[in-house]
Amino acid sequence: MLFRYLKSVFFTLFILIPIAVVIDVSEKVDKFLRHDDLTFFHILKDYYLNFILYYANTFLPLATFIACIMFTSKLASNTEVIAISSANISFTRFLRPYFIGASILAVVALGMNHFVVPKGNEIKYAFEQEYIFSKTENRSYVKNFNLQLNDSAKIFIKNFSLLNNRGYNFSYAEFDGIKVKYRIVADNMLWDKENGNFVLSNYSERFIYPDRDSIAHGDKRVMTLDFTPDDLMISGSKSMEMTSDKLSEFITKSERRGVKNLNAYHVELYQRTSLPISAYILTLIAVSLSSRKKRGGTGVNLALGIGMMFMYVFFMKVAVVLGSAPNSNALFMAWLPNIIFSIIAIYLYYREKQQG
Structure with a gap:
């Protein structure tokens, strides 16, 4: 039977x-x-x-x-x-x-x-x-993206293209309590998948000390951050592509970062x-x-x-x-x-x- x-x-x-x-x-x-x-x-x-x-x-x-x-x-x-x-x-x-x-x-x-x-x-x-x-159907662009990397660091990206892994108007800030202690902004950012880091173009960084500030400018800067372009796609459909162990890890990591x-x-x-x-x-x-x-x-x-x-x-x-x-x-x-x-x-x- x-x-x-x-x-x-x-x-x-x-x-x-x-x-x-x-x-x-x-x-x-x-x-x-x-x-x-x-x-x-x-x-x-x-x-x-x-x-x-x-x-x-x-x-x-x-x-x-x-x-x-x-x-x-x-x-x-x-x-x-x-x-x-x-x-x-x-x-x-x-x-x-x-x-x-x-x-x-x-x-x-x-x-x-x-x-x-x-x-x-x-x-x-x-x-x-x-x-x-088609390109219009792809989940290709992210706009006005905020992400808390840890308890003291946040990033903001005005626009990021997942087609070429390039972002625009990037900002990264580190905090000491509620006070900013370091900030870097860049006109462009490019994800280097091979090396696992971002290449910033036309950047300006600022170190804030108790008695003074230090400002530097440059054309190119390599920066390692605790996120990848995949983390920019906060959508329910992405969850269907992750095994349950990775999905649980992603949820825990996103909650720590303050994702709503x-x-x-x-x-x-x-x-x-x-x-x-x-x-x-x-x-x-x-x-x-x-x-x-x-x-x-x-x-x-x-x-x-x-x-x-x-x-x-x-x-x-x-x-x-x-x-x-x-x-x-x-x-x-x-x-x-x-x-x-x-x-x-x-x-x-x-x-x-x-x-x-």
């Missing part, structure tokens, strides 16, 4: 994934053909392999839910559930193979969510930046655990809904299940939006869909248990 359940899940997944691939190919084929140097193998390896990993992981709860309903409805229509009940096997015992299967799927999804999919997203996004997105509203990153991190755990909740709902033979057969159960699944997706999207807002509780919002549907699952479970 466990093998048949898992086979139904992956069969459903293999039906959904090609649909997503075909839709994506139809939307992007003209963009692929614009690049003479872009080979089929390159598209398959760097884009569609990671595309499939992302959507397989995204569709896994949906596939689990639909497969569970169809598999259990088939058992019910063949009166196998009645036979199991007649053998004095409780509904709780009947659920055991489902929960073993849900545990396997949850473990796989946890590994995918926390490590595999983010690495794939990073490769896929690099491909999209180079071959699919990191809730989008928190929600992404928490959902990487909450979504796999939903396999248990959705499995319990699906079995409870479809373990009884109904007039109308599998179609009625499937319609109820799909409606329930759309409600779950709706609550999940609302939770992401609300959880990313300033001053919201990101942990609670990330788990809110699971909390709501856990209540529904428990109600359906006890109802079915009493009827059994």
